[in-house]
Structure formats: C-alpha cells, structure tokens
Amino acid sequence: MSRSDRLNPMFAGLETLEGVGPKTAKIMESAGLRRPADLLFLLPHSAIDRTRRASVRDVVPPAVATVEVAVGQHHPPRNKGGRYRVDLFDGTEDVQAVWFHARGDYLTRLMPQGSRRLVSGKVELFDGLYQMVHPDYVLLPDEADSLPLCEPVYPLVAGLTQKGMAKAVRCTLDRAPQVVEWIEPSVVSREDWPDWATALHLLHHPATPEALAPFSPARQRLAYDELFAHQLTLALARADRRRVAGQATVGTGRLVRRVLDSLPYQPTGAQTRAVAEISADMAEPHRMNRLLQGDVGAGKTLVGFLALLTAVEAGGQGVLMTPTEILARQHLESLAPLAEAAGVRIEVLTGRDKGGDRRAKLAALADGSLHLLVGTHAVFQPDVIFHDLRLAIVDEQHRFGVAQRMQLAAKGVADVLVMTATPIPRSLSLASYGDMDVSVLDEKPPGRKPITTALMATERLEEVIATLAARVAEGRQAYWVCPLVEDSEVVDYASAESRFASLRAVMGDDVGLVHARMPPAEKDAVMARFASGAVRVLVATTVIEVGVNVPNASIMVIERAESFGLAQLHQLRGRVGRGAEQSTCLLLYQAPLSETAKRRLMILRETEDGFRIAEEDLSIRGAGDLIGTAQSGLPRFRIADLERQAGLMALAQSDARTLLTRDPDLTSPRGQAARDLLWLLGRDEAIKLLRVG
Known part of the structure; x- marks a missing residue:
C-alpha cells in the first residue's frame, strides 16, 4: 500500500538532516531513530531555563x-x-x-x-x-x-550531543507535513487539544520547563495519537482475523447440562455470563479470539471446561494447554469427574508420555474417539494430529509465546480462548489484548471463605514455627514460600533449602521441598505427596504460584514478603482458601520496611480484590515490571504513559473501533489521515492489514 507523497521527507535518510553525517546517523539508528519521522516523537524529557539574570x-x-x-x-x-x-x-x-x-x-x-x-x-x-x-x-x-531562553533536553546515547540533536529535530520540524486531523473532532474540542503540528512545536520549543509536564495539553494530545495508532492496529488485526473463515461451533447444551446438574453448587452470575459470551462467539462463522480474565478462585476452569464441551457437542474436539506438567496433571484430576458426568473421554499429554501409551492417545485423537486433551507445549509436536479440533484453551497467557500461538493456528484451530488468573488493570488489558474480546469473572463462587491476612516481623520467626507445628499436629497443611532456592552471599534472605532444613528439624518427615531447579519428576512426586496429605508442610519458591490446588492446605507463610510483587503475593495467597477450613496468609517481613513495601503489604491486608490489587501494583511498579515487558508482549510507548494515562487508552480504543466501523478500509478523509498517522508512527503491520491502497 503506497504512502502519501507529502510524508516522503519524513522517510528520507537521516543524513539529509542538517549536521547528521554517516557516523551520527549510525549512532542514531542504534538508538532506534531510523528516519526523520522518529525524531518528531523523541520528546525532550526536561528543559533548561536560560532566562537572562542581572546577577x-x-x-x-x-x-x-x-x-x-x-x-x-x-x-x-x-x-x-x-x-x-x-x-x-x-x-x-x-x-x-x-x-x-x-x-x-x-x-x-x-x-x-x-x-x-x-x-x-x-x-x-x-x-x-x-x-x-x-x-x-x-x-x-x-x-x-x-x-534559547528555554532549552529542551533530549534523551541521548553515547556519541550524540544536545546541540546536534536539537539541530536535527529543528530540521525535521521544518519538513513536517501538513496533515488532516485524524482524531474525532469532538474529542479534540472537548479535551481542548492543539492540532498535531502545534503540539509538536510546543514540546520541541517549550516556552517554560512546565510546558513539558505529562498532563500538558500538547503532551496529552501526542500520547493520544500514539495510543490511537496502537488501538487502530489492534482493531485492524481483530477485523482481519474475523475475515478468516472459521467454523461455526454450535452446541446442543446436552453435555453442559449434565455437568451443571452434577455440581453441588450454582455457577456465579459472572460464570454464566462468560459461558454465554463464549458460546455465542463459537457459534459465529469466524474465529473466536477471547480472553477470559478471572481473579484467583473465580472459577475459570469450569467456564473453560463448559466451552470445551460445547466443541464436543458440535462433533469436534478441544484442547487445554498449560505452562507446566504439574498443572496439566492437576487439571486432568479436577476435570476427570466432570468429564465422567458428561460422558466424554479426557486424557493428558506431556513430554513424559512415551511408547505404546503415547501411540494409543495419538491414535484416539486422530480418529476422534478422544474428545478432550490436556497438555503442555507437547501438544504442538508434528505427530499430534486431531480429528476435528474446534477449540484451544491457553491457560496463563503470558507463558505462551507468539510462536506457539502461530503453531496453534497451523493446527487448524477454529477458536482460541486464553485464560489468565492475573487480574490485569484495564489500561494494560487494552494495551496487550485490545485485539481480543474480553470476558471478566469478577465474582467469587459461593462458599469460599475470606482469607485472613496478617503481617509479622521476622524477629518473631520462632513463635511462627512453634504455632505452625501445633497446627500441623492438628491435621492442617501449610505452604511456606521463600524468595530464593539456596543461600546467597548477596542478600540475607532465608532460602528454601535452609528453611526446609530448619523446619524439618522441628517437624521431621512432615516437611517437603520443591523449587524450580529440581527435576520435573522429583518435583511432581513431592507435590503429589503434599496433595495426598503425606507431606504436611511444603517449603517452596514461587514455583507454586500458578495452579496447584490442595483444598486441605489452609495456611500460607510468605517469608520476606516485602521482596515479592503485589500481584505475585496475591497469586500465592490464592493457593489457600480452597477448602472448608478458615485459611490464613502470614506475610513475614524484615523490619524496617520502606514506604513502598509497607504500602504493598497493607493493600494486601485490606483487600482480596485482585483487580484493585492490580491497579495499585500498576501505580507502584509501572507497566513494564507488572507483567514483565519481555514476556507480556506489552507495547513500549515513546510518549504515552500507561500508568498516568490509563483513561486515554479506553478512549483511543473506542475511537479506533468507531472509525473502523464507519470506514473499514480507511478511505474517507479522516480514514486517510489515520493512515498517515500509522505511517508516521511506524505501524507497518497495521498498514499491511488494509486491503485498499
């Protein structure tokens, strides 16, 4: 698709800018500045007041x-x-x-x-x-x-100077094209934003250092442009996927009813709503791409299983993929009684399956007699062939990479449902999953008792161990989580190995140990002994953060809780509170606490609402740390600040989707302007999705 000629100066070589030779151009490129357009969006982070003084x-x-x-x-x-x-x-x-x-x-x-x-x-x-x-x-x-009375200060890398960068930016601004407004006019007037060219001028030539503040109208406007381009890209990807012919999967409701009748409780309103949204999506002739977001214990697994049954009712098969073997086997255990109630066959497939057993499962998958499969990434292997795969559920989104999702598409998957137990603040959810439809489980199933969360300084450790030994003697089970696997010379945290040794000295064989460095078979064996009750206290690292379900475990001790993130603490706490016993989570901290650590632990003590906790975590830690930018696929914005400008993201999504509903190929004057924005911000992947040049 061709670019408008008026944008060409923004895509010329960097050497065409005043004062930029081949050597400087190379340094700029290494810093991600590949063409003049990139310099427009390299905003100064501060400004120096050079007002003349008398003395x-x-x-x-x-x-x-x-x-x-x-x-x-x-x-x-x-x-x-x-x-x-x-x-x-x-x-x-x-x-x-x-x-x-x-x-x-x-x-x-x-x-x-x-x-x-x-x-x-x-x-x-x-x-x-x-x-x-x-x-x-x-x-x-x-x-x-x-x-300059107010001199902008640009972020630099070694080899670039402020004066050189200011000169290159000035030269780029002089070439900036005249553009038509791409934002909905009512939004511009309501927010009182300047037009694009004026906003750039105000920020690259600030009248005062305050002009660069995050909430200045010019900065808000350019942040919105960036978020709008991102949401347009996601909306185009969503529209493109909807053009891909899927298979309408319409269930009869027969198997779903059998399972619901077998349950000793009623699903929550949120579960019922999510099931309806998913079945409606599956019945459409295009591919489903939905995110099911639910807090710890909100009942995602049941919703996912009912969706898998809908696939079977329509004559197809379903697969549930998990990040670890332990989790795959646990899912099989919890789903086997439901599968029995429905009268369908379910099996697990992991890297450990070998020989005749594996061959028999593969043959049953290929002939359709095996309806549901639970597995790890082993289900991606070339010899795993489904008879009629209608639905794939990916558990814990950010542990599966884009490459695996592409392999999934190659298996001929009609519909994809991603389940995550990490409540994601709305702004991040829109940034990461704006191309997906989202179902949220925001109610806890009846009968789940609130967990008592207490804070205690590590100097009372002996008292904690004595109390724990007494509770274990009464038949209770507990997790004890440590931040490290083994002792370190760098930090003085107790490691899982040394804590295991000290607890074993008090409670003997009742104590087990699991951590990420153990061989999978050994780890599974200890987990199995804990699940059966043979081990009463499980000392672990955060390897238990995702998944493990032991209803009898009602005590969670998190040592050096101040060293964990809020979302991680919330996930760990969610491992208890699954049975009939009143559950306790004890956060052991090393005094004195920093203000940030104190704020984190107090929030945890005040609430069990994962969405509120996630919002607080975002404001404390920032977007990149919250999901782990590298693994989350969270976009990196040059101007927009997801923590401070969350409201703009929702506005941008609604604006982008409205524009594409009215003008799906972006051919109207405003649509053409939006294309200019996509070009200027380097959103080439979005431009490729547009069918009309």
Whole structure:
C-alpha cells in the first residue's frame, strides 16, 4: 500500500538532516531513530531555563544562570590538563569560569581580557566563590538572541550531543507535513487539544520547563495519537482475523447440562455470563479470539471446561494447554469427574508420555474417539494430529509465546480462548489484548471463605514455627514460600533449602521441598505427596504460584514478603482458601520496611480484590515490571504513559473501533489521515492489514 507523497521527507535518510553525517546517523539508528519521522516523537524529557539574570545571586546554586559579565584575568594551569580559570564579574558578584583540558589559545580568543560576554551554564558555590565549570554558552552580547531562553533536553546515547540533536529535530520540524486531523473532532474540542503540528512545536520549543509536564495539553494530545495508532492496529488485526473463515461451533447444551446438574453448587452470575459470551462467539462463522480474565478462585476452569464441551457437542474436539506438567496433571484430576458426568473421554499429554501409551492417545485423537486433551507445549509436536479440533484453551497467557500461538493456528484451530488468573488493570488489558474480546469473572463462587491476612516481623520467626507445628499436629497443611532456592552471599534472605532444613528439624518427615531447579519428576512426586496429605508442610519458591490446588492446605507463610510483587503475593495467597477450613496468609517481613513495601503489604491486608490489587501494583511498579515487558508482549510507548494515562487508552480504543466501523478500509478523509498517522508512527503491520491502497 503506497504512502502519501507529502510524508516522503519524513522517510528520507537521516543524513539529509542538517549536521547528521554517516557516523551520527549510525549512532542514531542504534538508538532506534531510523528516519526523520522518529525524531518528531523523541520528546525532550526536561528543559533548561536560560532566562537572562542581572546577577548569579538571582539563582540558588547549584542552578543554571545566564548573565552578562566583564572578562578579567586568565589563570592557565600549572600542569598539563589541570584547571584553566578565568575571572568574571557580573556587576555584583565575582564568578570564576573553569575548564579542564582546555587549550589556552582557544580560551583567550573566546574570552579576551577586558571584553564583555554573555555566559550561560551551571553555577555552583565552591569555598564561598561562585563557579561555572565548562559554561554551555559563551556569546557576544549582541548574539543574545541566538540563545534559547528555554532549552529542551533530549534523551541521548553515547556519541550524540544536545546541540546536534536539537539541530536535527529543528530540521525535521521544518519538513513536517501538513496533515488532516485524524482524531474525532469532538474529542479534540472537548479535551481542548492543539492540532498535531502545534503540539509538536510546543514540546520541541517549550516556552517554560512546565510546558513539558505529562498532563500538558500538547503532551496529552501526542500520547493520544500514539495510543490511537496502537488501538487502530489492534482493531485492524481483530477485523482481519474475523475475515478468516472459521467454523461455526454450535452446541446442543446436552453435555453442559449434565455437568451443571452434577455440581453441588450454582455457577456465579459472572460464570454464566462468560459461558454465554463464549458460546455465542463459537457459534459465529469466524474465529473466536477471547480472553477470559478471572481473579484467583473465580472459577475459570469450569467456564473453560463448559466451552470445551460445547466443541464436543458440535462433533469436534478441544484442547487445554498449560505452562507446566504439574498443572496439566492437576487439571486432568479436577476435570476427570466432570468429564465422567458428561460422558466424554479426557486424557493428558506431556513430554513424559512415551511408547505404546503415547501411540494409543495419538491414535484416539486422530480418529476422534478422544474428545478432550490436556497438555503442555507437547501438544504442538508434528505427530499430534486431531480429528476435528474446534477449540484451544491457553491457560496463563503470558507463558505462551507468539510462536506457539502461530503453531496453534497451523493446527487448524477454529477458536482460541486464553485464560489468565492475573487480574490485569484495564489500561494494560487494552494495551496487550485490545485485539481480543474480553470476558471478566469478577465474582467469587459461593462458599469460599475470606482469607485472613496478617503481617509479622521476622524477629518473631520462632513463635511462627512453634504455632505452625501445633497446627500441623492438628491435621492442617501449610505452604511456606521463600524468595530464593539456596543461600546467597548477596542478600540475607532465608532460602528454601535452609528453611526446609530448619523446619524439618522441628517437624521431621512432615516437611517437603520443591523449587524450580529440581527435576520435573522429583518435583511432581513431592507435590503429589503434599496433595495426598503425606507431606504436611511444603517449603517452596514461587514455583507454586500458578495452579496447584490442595483444598486441605489452609495456611500460607510468605517469608520476606516485602521482596515479592503485589500481584505475585496475591497469586500465592490464592493457593489457600480452597477448602472448608478458615485459611490464613502470614506475610513475614524484615523490619524496617520502606514506604513502598509497607504500602504493598497493607493493600494486601485490606483487600482480596485482585483487580484493585492490580491497579495499585500498576501505580507502584509501572507497566513494564507488572507483567514483565519481555514476556507480556506489552507495547513500549515513546510518549504515552500507561500508568498516568490509563483513561486515554479506553478512549483511543473506542475511537479506533468507531472509525473502523464507519470506514473499514480507511478511505474517507479522516480514514486517510489515520493512515498517515500509522505511517508516521511506524505501524507497518497495521498498514499491511488494509486491503485498499
């Protein structure tokens, strides 16, 4: 699809910009600046106020000052590379300008004794004397107009200078094209935003340092442009996927009814709503791409299983994929009674399946007599062939990469349902999964008792261990989570191995240990002994964060809780509270706590609402840390700030979807303008999805 000619200057070589040679262009490219358009969106992070002052006394050191001075005596260094000093007087105060490794002949030409100069730079007090080390500017008084009164400061990498970057940006701004407004006009007027060109000018030529604040109208507008382009990309991907012919999977409701009749409880309203949304999607002739988001214990597994039964009712098969073998086997255990009630066959397939057993499962999958499969990434192997795969459920989204999802598509999957137990704040959910339809489980099933969460300092450790031993003697089971596998010289946290040894000394064989470095078979064996009750206390690292379900375990001790993230603590706490016993989560912390750590632990004590916890976690830690940017596929925005501008993301999604509903191929004047935005922001993947040039 061709680009509008008026955008061409923004896609020329960087060397076409003033002051940018091949060497500088190479450095810029290494920093992700590949064409002039990228410089438009490289906003200054701050600005230096170079307003002229009567005297250096008018600023509070250390601070930048711009003053006119009389040049006095020069004091060359006694040894090579030493300090070269020049006496200056601003009419009120003496100031000393200082250079290191300077050439004397250059400085005598720059500042001849007896001349007047305008100097601007950082002023500091040194032994009671005002000093300006390496002034940024030394000008003749009649050159004052060439000094920027408010100088933008750009983020740089080694080899680039502020002056060089400012010159390249100025040159790019001079070439910036005239564009038509791509934002819905009512949004622009309601928010009182400047147009695109004005916003760029205001931020690259700030009148005051405050003009660069995150909530300035110009910055909000450019952040919105970026979020709007992102949401357009996701909406186009969604529309493109909907054009791919899927298979309408219409269930009879017969098997679903059997399972619901067999349950000793009624599903929640949220579960019923999610089941209806999923079945409606599956009945459509295009592929489903839905995210099922539910807090710990909200009953995602039941919703997923009923969706799998809908696939079987329609004559097809379903697969549930999990990140670990332990979780795959646990899912099989919890789903086997439901499958029996429905009268369908369910099996597990992991890397451990070998020989005749594996061959028999594969044959049953291929002939359709095996209806449902639970497995790890082993289900992606070439010899795994389904008779008629209608639905794939991916458990724990961010543990499956894009490559695996593509392999999934190659298996001929009609519909995809992604389940995540990590409540994601709305802004991040829209950023990461804006191309998907979302079902949210925001109610807890009846009968789940609230978990008592308590905080205790590690100095009371012996008391905690004694109480735990007493509870274990009464038949209770407990998790004890440590941040490390083994002792470290770097941090003084108790490791899982040393805590296992100390608890074993008190409680003997009742204590087991699991951590990520153990061989899978060994780990599974310990987990199985804990699930059966043979092990009463399981010492673990966060390997147990996802999945494990032991209803009798009613105590969770998290050691050095301040070292964990909020979402992770919430996930760990969700391992208890699954049975009839009142459950307790004890957060052991090392005093004194930092303000941030205290805030995290207090939030956890106050609420079990995973969505509120996720919002708080976002405000404390930031978007990248929250999901782990590398694995989440969370987009990196240059201007937009997901923590501070969450509301803009929802507005951008609604605006993008409305525009595409009215103008699916972006051929109207506003649609063409939106194409310009996609080009300028490098959204090439979106442009490829547009069918009309």
